[in-house]
Amino acid sequence: MELHFLLPLFASLLFVFVFLKKFIQSNNRRLPLPPGTMGWPYVGETFHLYSQNPNVFFASKQKRYGSVFKTHILGCPCVMISSPEAAKFVLVTKAHLFKPTFPASKERMLGKQAIFFSQGQYHTQLRRLVLRAFMPESIKSIISNIESIAQHSLHSLQGRLITTFQEMKTYTFNVALLSILGEEEVLYRGDLKRCYYILEQGYNSMPINVPGTFFNKSMKARKELARILAKIISTRRQMKMEHNDLLGSFMGDKECLSDQQIADNVIGVIFAARDTTASVLTWIIKYLGDNPSVLKAVTDEQEAIIREKEKCGEEQCLSWADTKKMPITSRVIQETLRVASILSFTFREAVEDVEYEGYLIPKGWKVLPLFRNIHHSPEIFPDPEKFDPSRFEVVPKPNTFMPFGNGTHSCPGNELAKLEILIFLHHLTTKYRWSMVGSNSGIQYGPFALPQNGLPIRLIRKS
Numbered sequence: 001m002e003l004h005f006l007l008p009l010f011a012s013l014l015f016v017f018v019f020l021k022k023f024i025q026s027n028n029r030r031l032p033l034p035p036g037t038m039g040w041p042y043v044g045e046t047f048h049l050y051s052q053n054p055n056v057f058f059a060s061k062q063k064r065y066g067s068v069f070k071t072h073i074l075g076c077p078c079v080m081i082s083s084p085e086a087a088k089f090v091l092v093t094k095a096h097l098f099k100p101t102f103p104a105s106k107e108r109m110l111g112k113q114a115i116f117f118s119q120g121q122y123h124t125q126l127r128r129l130v131l132r133a134f135m136p137e138s139i140k141s142i143i144s145n146i147e148s149i150a151q152h153s154l155h156s157l158q159g160r161l162i163t164t165f166q167e168m169k170t171y172t173f174n175v176a177l178l179s180i181l182g183e184e185e186v187l188y189r190g191d192l193k194r195c196y197y198i199l200e201q202g203y204n205s206m207p208i209n210v211p212g213t214f215f216n217k218s219m220k221a222r223k224e225l226a227r228i229l230a231k232i233i234s235t236r237r238q239m240k241m242e243h244n245d246l247l248g249s250f251m252g253d254k255e256c257l258s259d260q261q262i263a264d265n266v267i268g269v270i271f272a273a274r275d276t277t278a279s280v281l282t283w284i285i286k287y288l289g290d291n292p293s294v295l296k297a298v299t300d301e302q303e304a305i306i307r308e309k310e311k312c313g314e315e316q317c318l319s320w321a322d323t324k325k326m327p328i329t330s331r332v333i334q335e336t337l338r339v340a341s342i343l344s345f346t347f348r349e350a351v352e353d354v355e356y357e358g359y360l361i362p363k364g365w366k367v368l369p370l371f372r373n374i375h376h377s378p379e380i381f382p383d384p385e386k387f388d389p390s391r392f393e394v395v396p397k398p399n400t401f402m403p404f405g406n407g408t409h410s411c412p413g414n415e416l417a418k419l420e421i422l423i424f425l426h427h428l429t430t431k432y433r434w435s436m437v438g439s440n441s442g443i444q445y446g447p448f449a450l451p452q453n454g455l456p457i458r459l460i461r462k463s
């Protein structure tokens with residue numbers, strides 16, 4: 001009797017639900033697409049984007065069509081967004097409607113189970129483990145190790161003509177390994193570095209997996225990296241010791257990660273940590289060189305820390321508290337992150353039809369929040385091309401300054417990145433001077449914006 005009554009009710013509810021869903025979808029389909037042009041079939045506007053400074057492409061589109069516009073690049077229809085409100089909509093408030101998306105070849109290189117590509121419960125689990133290893137309480141304990149890596153690196157560079165970006169990559173690679181493997185990193189540094197440097201050559205190569213290609217060599221190096229990591233994991237399991245580093249965090253979780261999941265995420269963290277931080281350091285060295293008054297202010301601030309420690313009879317090593325006494329240097333980092341905006345944008349994909357401000361963002365379209373356009377908006381940051389760290393004496397408005405992204409996939413390594421930059425700058429400005437060599441006004445792109453030729457400089461120890 002009850003079933004006779006319930007079945008028709010259930011069927012009618014289902015009918016209403018399906019009808020409403022179809023109605024909403026068809027209504028969405030009637031919404032206009034954002035303004036903009038899609039260029040030629042298939043190639044779209046890819047040539048326009050890559051034949052010039054990409055920032056000029058984005059800025060000219062924004063000027064013409066406003067802060068939400070459509071285009072077609074790298075074989076994908078895209079919606080570009082360049083207002084703080086739209087970026088918050090995509091990355092924070094409606095993040096569940098936009099999934100992270102990367103080219104398939106990148107996924108194969110880094111590993112399918114890396115944090116960037118994941119969503120839902122697995123992503124939450126990984127984020128908790130990564131954040132546990134990179135929160136201030138954890139990274140405080142490696143300050144003296146980071147300091148000795150910085151001192152050693154500077155010492156080895158003095159008197160030489162160097163390519164700043166290359167050398168900064170070595171520094172940030174070593175710090176990344178330290179944060180992953182703790183003090184054990186020195187044991188494996190050589191092998192891991194050799195494999196990682198081969199692996200990265202495949203990141204931007206054609207994904208053709210036949211012997212002799214960059215991609216093939218890269219995939220082999222990836223396998224070797226995974227083997228080395230499996231060996232480290234097995235040694236740690238036998239020793240049964242607790243470790244405070246990222247590997248320790250991954251291995252200590254109750255809901256055990258497999259060796260493969262750990263390898264994908266270790267490689268992913270090296271990828272996320274190295275070139276980003278190295279590019280920012282390179283830009284800081286350039287901006288300080290171009291702005292002698294700012295360099296003097298930073299040097300004075302860092303020397304004051306040394307004097308204060310001498311006065312109190314404290315050890316010369318930096319402490320966490322010392323890094324909190326560097327407001328001028330911290331503003332230089334913020335302003336560099338804004339002006340250089342090394343990650344100009346990020347990628348998401350709409351998982352269903354989404355309405356934004358009366359426009360339709362169709363399911364499957366890529367959505368690109370343009371961080372750089374927001375950071376260079378004259379309404380938000382007056383005179384945006386000027387390098388002026390003092391603008392950060394006032395805290396920026398919410399969602400206007402996003403060098404580390406925003407929302408569920410924002411950067412969990414931001415504290416470590418700032419810490420390693422501060423430590424490096426402390427030793428650089430107090431003990432060394434440098435001069436830039438050759439023309440240094442150009443910028444090169446791919447994937448990050450960098451000073452021309454990686455910024456050749458000569459580094460000299462102060463007498």
Ligand code: HEM
Nearest residue numbers: 115116272273276277280346403404405409410411413417
């Ligand atoms: C100045 C240097 C750095 C910058 C500018 C930077 C920037 C970013 C940005 C913008 C994102 C978000 C991307 C998105 O939403 O699609 C991100 C994600 C990430 N970053 Fe960083 N990052 C830096 C350094 C680091 C370091 C040092 C680490 C690790 C030690 C790290 C680990 C990660 C990871 C694991 C993610 C993915 C998070 C997730 O998907 O949940 N980053 N980073």
